[in-house]
Amino acid sequence: MKVLPQSLPEVLVLEPSVQADDRGFFFESFNQAAFEAATGSRRSFVQDNHSRSARGVLRGLHYQVRQTQGKLVRVCAGEIFDVAVDMRRSSPTFGRWTAAVLSADNRRQMWIPEGFAHGFLALSESADVLYKTTDYYAPQYERCVRWDDPDLGIAWPCAQPPTLSAKDLNGARLRDAESC
Template sequence: MTITATALPGVLLIEPRVFGDARGFFLESWNRRSFAEAGLDLDFVQDNHSRSARGVLRGLHYQLRQPQGKLVRVTQGAVFDVAVDIRRSSPHFGRWVGVELSGDNHRMLYIPPGFAHGFLVLSDSADFLYKCTSLYDPPSDRSICWNDPDIGIDWPDAGVAPILSAKDAAAPRLHDAEVFA
C-alpha cells in the first residue's frame, strides 16, 4: 500500500495494492500488521456502513468524549470526503483537506481523533464504510456547519443541492462549537 501525508498532519491518504484481472479485483482493506509496520498501530472497535443518495452531505461530525479515529472508504459510488482540524491548540485549527474516494479508485482516508469529518455523495448512490477507534457515544456527538465560511470548504457540485439531516442543518459554526483544546 501507499500512504501519503495530506496538508493536515495525521490525516493520511491510503492507496491499497489492487490485484485485478478479467474476473474482477482483490484488495486488502485492513491488515493490522501491515498498517502497524507503516506506522499506523490502530485498534478498531466498531465498523459502520452507510448508503446515501446523490447530494447527501453527512457532517461535519465528531465526538468530544471518546474521540474517534476513522479509516474511511467507499465500496460503490463516489464521495468528496473532508477532514477539518478542530483542535484549538493546533497550528492547523480550522483548516480542511478533501479527497475523492470511490469504488473505482479504492482510496482510503485515515482521520485521527481531534478532527471533524464529513462527506458529500457525488454519484447516484454511494456505500461508505468506516472503521472507528472508539465506540459511538451519542451524548458527546457533535456537528459543525458544513458550509461555515470560516472553514471555507470548497465542496464540489454534486448536481443537486446538498441534502442534510435536521441535526446537520442546525449545526453551529466552528467559532460557536465545542471543540478540542
C-alpha cells in the same frame, strides 16, 4: 500500500495494492500491521459502520468531544468527496480542512485521526461508505460543525444545495463549536 500525504499531516489517504485481471480484482481492505506501518501509529478499531447516501447527500461535519474517534473511511460502491477538519483548539492546524475523492474505483481510504470532524458528499447516484472507528459512537458527545461555515471555506463540489439532516442543518459555527 501507498501513502498519499494530505495538507493536514496527520490525515492520510491510503491506496491499497490491487491484483486485477479479467476475472475481477482482489485487495486487502485492512491489515493491522500494514496500517501501523503506513500511519506510524498503533490503533485498535472497535466498530465498523456502513452508510448509504443518494447523490447530493452531505453528512457531517461530525465529531465527538469525548470518546473521540479516529476513522478509517472507504467506499465500496459509488464515489464521495470526503472531508476532515481539525477540531483540536491546541493544534496549529485548528480549523483547517483537507479532502479527497474516495470511490469504489480508486479503492482509496482516508485515515482521519481522533480530534478531527468528518463529513462527506455523495457524488454518484448512490454511495456506500464503510468506516472503522477507534472508539464507540457516543451520541451524548457528538457535535456537528456547519458544512458551509465561511470560516472553514470548504470547497464542496456541488452545484446546488446538498440534502442535509436536521442535525447537520443546525450545526455550530467553528468559532462557537466545542473543541476536542
